[in-house]
Amino acid sequence: MDLDRIKTLIDALVASDLNEMEFSEDGWSLRLVRRAQPNDMVRAPVNTVPSAHSRQRPTRAAPDVAPERVANVAAPLFGIVHLQPAPDAPVFVSVGQAVTAGTPLxxxxxxxxxxxxxxEHDGTVSAILVASGQEVEAGQELIRFA
Incomplete structure (x- = not known):
């Protein structure tokens, strides 16, 4: 089984709502399992995972005040995060930067x-929650937007 086939299968799992996938070919077998997230009871899109801090304590808003909308970007898979395309290149985005949908983060x-x-949406980067070279888990919050 070649790496392109494995990458295609990982991408297919990430893009789907499947929790598990198994594939066999030419004597090779690959089983991919998505870890259960604390908020799986109400399934959220991959890029909008509540932060650990917001899960620990309930927030209360005044009845006539709308809560602030924060979009979080989560890691679609386990791996090493890189915040710049090359070691000597500038970072993809920085705190305070306005981005449009489709901008590489x-x-x-x-x-x-x-x-x-x-x-996935237009917004302004309000926090970068990981360091370049850091190992991240699938579903781990990477970047927060305001």
Whole structure:
């Protein structure tokens, strides 16, 4: 089984609502399992995972005040996050930067393959919650938007 086939299968699992996938070919067998997230009871899109802090304590808003909308970008898979395209290149995005949907935010390296993470919505980067070179889990919050 070649790396392109494995990457295709990982991408298919990430893009689907499946929790588990198994594939066999030419004597090889690959089983991919998505870890259960604390908020799986109410399934959220991959890029909007509540932060651990917001799960620990309930927030209360005044009845006539709308709560602030924060969009979080989560890692679609386990790997090493890179906040710049090359060691000597500038970072993809920085705090305070306005981005549009489709803007590259970071790259996750998994099994020597690089997976680009892009913004799904327009917004302003309010926090970068990981460091370049850090190992991240699937579903881990990477970047927060305001």
């Amino acid at each position: 970071c790259v996750i390296e998994a099994m020597k393959m690089f997976h680009e993470v892009r913004a």
